[in-house]
Amino acid sequence: MALVGPSGCGKTTLLNLAADLLDPWEGCIDCRFERPAMMFQQPRLLPWKRTRDNIALGLKAAGQPRATRHAAAETLALKMGLTADDLDKYPSALSGGMQSRAALARAFAVQPDLLLLDEAFSALDIGLKSELYQLLASERVASGCAVLMITHDLMEAIRLADRILVMAGSPGRIVAERAIRTPVAERDEDWVFARTAEFIRWPDIRAAFALPERA
Amino acid sequence: MKAPAFSELARRNRALDWLAATGNYLWSGWGSLASLFIFLAIWELTAQSLGSLILPTPREAFATLGQLLQDGSARDDILITARRALLGFGLALILGSLLGLLAGISMTASMMARPLVTLLVGMPPIAWLILALLWFGAGDGTPVFTVFIACFPIIFVGAMQGTRTLDGQLKEVARMFQLPLSMKFTDVYLPHIVSYLFPAWITALGTSWKVVVMAELLSTTDGIGAALAVTRSHLDTAASMAWIVALVGSLLAVEYLLLEPIKRRVESWREFASSNP
Numbered sequence: 339m340a341l342v343g344p345s346g347c348g349k350t351t352l353l354n355l356a357a358d359l360l361d362p363w364e365g366c367i368d369c370r371f372e373r374p375a376m377m378f379q380q381p382r383l384l385p386w387k388r389t390r391d392n393i394a395l396g397l398k399a400a401g402q403p404r405a406t407r408h409a410a411a412e413t414l415a416l417k418m419g420l421t422a423d424d425l426d427k428y429p430s431a432l433s434g435g436m437q438s439r440a441a442l443a444r445a446f447a448v449q450p451d452l453l454l455l456d457e458a459f460s461a462l463d464i465g466l467k468s469e470l471y472q473l474l475a476s477e478r479v480a481s482g483c484a485v486l487m488i489t490h491d492l493m494e495a496i497r498l499a500d501r502i503l504v505m506a507g508s509p510g511r512i513v514a515e516r517a518i519r520t521p522v523a524e525r526d527e528d529w530v531f532a533r534t535a536e537f538i539r540w541p542d543i544r545a546a547f548a549l550p551e552r553a
Numbered sequence: 554m555k556a557p558a559f560s561e562l563a564r565r566n567r568a569l570d571w572l573a574a575t576g577n578y579l580w581s582g583w584g585s586l587a588s589l590f591i592f593l594a595i596w597e598l599t600a601q602s603l604g605s606l607i608l609p610t611p612r613e614a615f616a617t618l619g620q621l622l623q624d625g626s627a628r629d630d631i632l633i634t635a636r637r638a639l640l641g642f643g644l645a646l647i648l649g650s651l652l653g654l655l656a657g658i659s660m661t662a663s664m665m666a667r668p669l670v671t672l673l674v675g676m677p678p679i680a681w682l683i684l685a686l687l688w689f690g691a692g693d694g695t696p697v698f699t700v701f702i703a704c705f706p707i708i709f710v711g712a713m714q715g716t717r718t719l720d721g722q723l724k725e726v727a728r729m730f731q732l733p734l735s736m737k738f739t740d741v742y743l744p745h746i747v748s749y750l751f752p753a754w755i756t757a758l759g760t761s762w763k764v765v766v767m768a769e770l771l772s773t774t775d776g777i778g779a780a781l782a783v784t785r786s787h788l789d790t791a792a793s794m795a796w797i798v799a800l801v802g803s804l805l806a807v808e809y810l811l812l813e814p815i816k817r818r819v820e821s822w823r824e825f826a827s828s829n830p
Contacts, residue, residue, distance in 0.1 A: 359725050376729045382722050386744040386822040395740070396730040426566045428822045448730065 340487050340499035344547050348510030349488045350379075353454050356486065371484070375450035377458040381437035383429035389415070389440050390425040396448035407447075414443045418473055435466040442470065446477055453478075455487035459494065471498055475522050496533045497525055506546040514542045570821070578817060585809075609791040618795035627780075631799055634776040637693060638765040641700025642758055649708030649757075650750060656709070657716020666713065673706035678764045686772055696768035696776070703764045704757035711753025715746035748823075751816050755808060762804045 343349050354360040355367060357376050375396065383392045390411050391398075397407035415425055418439040429437055438458065445453055455474075459467050475498065478485055489495050495502050496518065504514040516537070520529070537543060544551065593611050600610040609617075621627035656662040681702045685695040719742060727741045769778025777796055784792040 357729055359728055374729075378722070378726070380722070382726050384723060384726070384741065384744075387740070388822075395726075395732070398740075399730050399732040399736055444730075 339485065339501045339503065340489060340495035341503045341505055342489055342492060342495050343505030344507060345490065347505050347507030347546075349505055350456055351510070352505075353456050353486065353488055356452075357454050371450075371452035373448060373450045374452040374454060375445040375448050376454040376456065377441050377445045379457045379460065381429070381434075381441040383437055383440055383444070385429055388426055388428055389420065389432065392429060393425075393440055393443045393447055395444055400448065411443070411447060414447055415440070417477075418443045419469070435462060438462060438466070438470060439473075442473065442477075446481065449481060449483075451483050453483050453485045455485065455489075457488055457490070460489070460491065467494070474498065492537060493530055493534045496537060497530050498522060502537075504543055504546050513546050514540065574817060574821060578814065606788075606790060609794050613791045614794035614798055617791045618798055621792070621795055621799075627799065630776055630780050631803060634765055634769060634778065634800075635803065637696040637769070637776065638700055638761045640693075641697045641765065642704055642761040644697075644701045645704035645708055645757060645761075646754060649705045649753075650712045653709040653712025654716050654746070657713040663713055663717060666709070670706050670710055670713075673702070674710075678703045678767065682768050682771060685768070691772050691774070693773075695772040696765050696778075699768040700761045700764050703760050707757045707760060708750070708753050711749045712746065715749030716742070718749070719745055744819075744822075747819055751812075751819070755812055755816075758807065758812065759804065762800065766800060 341349055341352065351360065353376070355362055356369065357374055358369075359376075383389070384395070387395070390408055393411035393415055394402075394407040397410060402410075412422070412425060416422075420436060420439050420443070424432060424436055424440075429440070432440065438461075441458070459470055462470065471494075474485070485498075487495070487498065500518055500522075502516045502518065503512050504516075505511065506513045518533070538549075543549075596608075596611050600608045600613075605613060618627070656666045678699055682695070682699045685698045685702075689695045689698060723741055723745075727737045732740065765776070766778040766781065769776040770782050771778075773779050777800055781793060781796050784790075784796065
């Protein structure tokens, strides 16, 4: 599921509520997921821990012994395209793309049933993005976890999501919802372009992003 | 199976990193030695032009120090001074770190602590010394208290700043991955706080060495400070310089043989981070 909307409409707030990082002032949240994990807008790795220990952070918190959690971190890191050499480096010695891979691996390491992505790929170049999209899609199929991603990149939403929710600001609310039936594996670039063009013509999406009315 | 090979590799890499860091540290000693010798050369030149009554040459100072050490009396005085300085410093380290951490956790406490700390920092050690003389008399209590009160605010501020500047984003990570409280402390908070605490500890250690001698000069009959008072009254500049060399030498030894290696070990991530960008 993807949540798209203009900046400042409350997407991140909603995500933080779902992740239990914020407590609601009023109302309540009905969350039946047991193990959420989140990948933040920046990689947010701990600078004083080597990549290996960063990926294994959630596993250490869960009380797994050192050898087990390191082995799990290594397997996952290799799948994410990190090398054994990278695992021994501190995050500041990794490139932005490698840091994002490590952050994604850290989120998947705890075997979440709900993965929250807060514009996790917005700072990456298109090549890296498409590679991480593939990693995300294949890991999602393998682990069967639900994914809620926030983005203001419509193409990203159309590329990856089964359902797209459109959010508008002041007051923050969901204004449109759309399901995409085509399996993720069958969505090629042309298809994504075509659907995005189609999507952006919707009147309520234009309104949500404050685009001018089409003549 | 590939996993064991990797952890083997990791161990080897870590050992290599450690060796490299140690070698690096020892090698950097050459630079320090060179600048130390330049300093000695300047001292020698100045001494030659001023005459040995005003400033003895380094050789005279070291010779006198050697003699004092052979007598055995110097060793006792140095140990007494070190004991007082380290006791006051240790007390300040424990109390300052703990209270500073607590003050950093609560916004109210840190706001209340700020003016008090300014007051403590601004109060000259000599004023504390006078008070300590009135309170504790001429004994160990006076120098230990003066050292403690001079070091405490430095360490307190370091600990408080470290806690206050914790990264909210990393706190969220800790919460997201459900880190237990002990792990939040050791894995997220402590490494950050230590990077503030350590410089504060080192500054405080230097302060403790200076303040203890001042306190002894005025309040006690033993220790380096008292010995300095005696050499002054005898107009024995060579012995005065010998004591000063002993004082500075012991401080350098503690800092470079004990604190600096620990600091490098604890903050190795910074070192590696800057060496391979």
